[in-house]
Amino acid sequence: MLEGLRVVELATYIAAPGAAGIMADWGADVIKVESPQGDPMRGFFDSIGSQQDANPIFELDNRGKRAVVLDIRSDAGREAMRALVATADVFLTNVRPGALTRAGLDHVMLRAANPRLIYCSVTGYGLEGPDADKAGMDVAAFWSRAGVGSITAPKGSEPFPIRTGMGDHVTSLATVSAILAAVFERQSTGVGRLVETSLMRTGVYAIGSDMAIQLRFGKLASTRGRREAIQPLANFFKTRDGRWICLLSRQGSPDWAQIATAAGRPDLIEDSRFVSSRSRRENTGQLVDLLDAAFGAMDYEEAAVALDAGDVTWAPYQTPRELVADPQAEAAGCFVDTPDGAGGTFRAPAAPARFPGAQDGPRGPAPKLGADTAAVFRQLGWSEDRIAVLTGPSG
Structure with missing residues (x-):
């Protein structure tokens, strides 16, 4: 070129x-x-x-x-x-x-x-x-x-x-x-x-997205640990075989039902603590603990299949050594x-x-x-x- x-x-x-x-x-x-x-x-x-x-x-x-x-x-x-x-x-x-x-x-x-x-x-x-x-x-x-x-x-x-x-x-x-x-x-x-x-x-x-907030509103939320996350569904969870997955949710609430279902907890979908983005934020620690237990009871491959079936945005949390063997990277x-x-x-x-x-x-x-x-x-x-x-x- x-x-x-x-x-x-x-x-x-x-x-x-x-x-x-x-x-x-x-x-x-x-x-x-x-x-x-x-x-x-x-x-x-x-x-x-x-x-x-x-x-x-x-x-x-x-x-x-x-x-x-x-x-x-x-x-x-x-x-x-x-x-x-x-x-x-x-x-x-x-x-x-x-x-x-x-x-x-x-x-x-x-x-x-x-x-x-x-x-x-x-x-x-x-x-x-x-x-x-x-x-x-x-x-x-x-x-x-x-x-x-x-x-x-x-x-x-x-x-x-x-x-x-x-x-x-x-x-x-x-x-x-x-x-x-x-x-x-x-x-x-x-x-x-x-x-x-x-x-x-x-x-x-x-860091333009964050800087835009800082410049416009004069303040910015800090990066927090998993149990204090502002958006608990944008988080990391470990499977039973020791692998971490990176989970993301689109803006609003369109993915909550799919995520709860993929985690094997469809009963949480209408739980008043988690039914809206605001309620999930107010109960972040409880929700993360519940999803930790749910994904922790699944092997990585089982979680991958369930998340893909729900068309959820997620990815494996990989090391460079693992990335080298990732067929999609190739x-x-x-x-x-x-x-x-x-x-x-x-x-x-x-x-x-x-x-x-x-x-x-x-x-x-x-x-x-x-x-x-x-x-x-x-x-x-x-x-x-x-x-x-x-x-x-x-x-």
């Missing part, structure tokens, strides 16, 4: 590289520019004291790209960077704005040389305000400061961190959509634009075979959309550091002497 679109990425870690990785899966020519030290995510497992033969975190976000090493602290590196961006449709970066300005790689300078350029900046906190140049990882900007963590944690519990890259990858999705909106606009205007996404703004949108295209660079493949998460009939998966392995520097600049028409300056010890 994106063949013919050239993306130059000057970024590290996950949010921005993840966006470029999605576009690489979809056919874009993505050139990843790194410092001589490389993207720190290349050393992820070393940083946590674990020795691994592969790095699936880095591979996920960087498969199918070409890798160039440039030292933008040097005159030669900055010149090469500007020459490369002059050939690009999209420049994607998460380098702090101040550092880019000092290097002459801010959006004003680069778009002056390439008016069609879509310049996308991914930051922790946006391009304006007192914290515009502040470092922001997803645990800090998305999870902590944007409020995602506080409303996720049950009331009274201590803060805990988000899983690796979760907020980053939400921001990757926002970034891809923003870039492609600008690509569409450019079809009619002929010129590019500055595009920005931030971990903070994406975090706010991710059918939905959640996993793809990724080239390993040595003639084989390995399984990895797919990009988040499918385009039936088109190649929408990995185009190649994650590149070695600087593997394509010489080839990329030969395509730009640079002489071997000029290329040697970039690839030499002081390049």
Whole structure:
């Protein structure tokens, strides 16, 4: 879908590289520019004291790209960077704005040389305000400061961190959509634009339903435990064989009868304690205890059949290990075979959309550091002497 679109990425870690990785899966020519030290995510497992033969975190976000090493602290590196961006449709970066300005790689300078350029900046906190140049990882900007963590944690519990890259990858999705909106606009205007996404703004949108209530009413209910849930039917119940199910009820009361029947307790349908959504809320603890006992007397497969017979919205509460063996995850295209660079493949998460009939998966392995520097600049028409300056010890 994106063949013919050239993306130059000057970024590290996950949010921005993840966006470029999605576009690489979809056919874009993505050139990843790194410092001589490389993207720190290349050393992820070393940083946590674990020795691994592969790095699936880095591979996920960087498969199918070409890798160039440039030292933008040097005159030669900055010149090469500007020459490369002059050939690009999209420049994607998460380098702090101040550092880019000092290097002459801010959006004003680069778009002056390439008016069609879509310049996308991914930051922790946006391009304006007192914290515009502040470092922001997803645990800090998305999870902590944007409020995602506080409303996720049950009331009274201590803060805990988000899983690796979760907020980053939400921001990757926002970034891809923003870039492609600008690509569409450019079809009619002929010129590019500055595009920005931030971990903070994406975090706010991710909890947008709650934030809409907070902004409109000035207050928000906290996340509560199972026996204190505001909507007791939107809950989790354990079956006799130790498996948890996630149960959901549509707005209003259309599912109460089906849920009570599936649980083997049709006698509760007209019980005055549970006959309406308000009465169920007032008697949450009692209802949860009764459904705990009902589902706890059933094996998982028995509960699954009964819930499906009532067309109830539910799902198994699975671990990643269980998800890997879920046939529906396979059918939905959640996993793809990724080239390993040595003639084989390995399984990895797919990009988040499918385009039936088109190649929408990995185009190649994650590149070695600087593997394509010489080839990329030969395509730009640079002489071997000029290329040697970039690839030499002081390049």
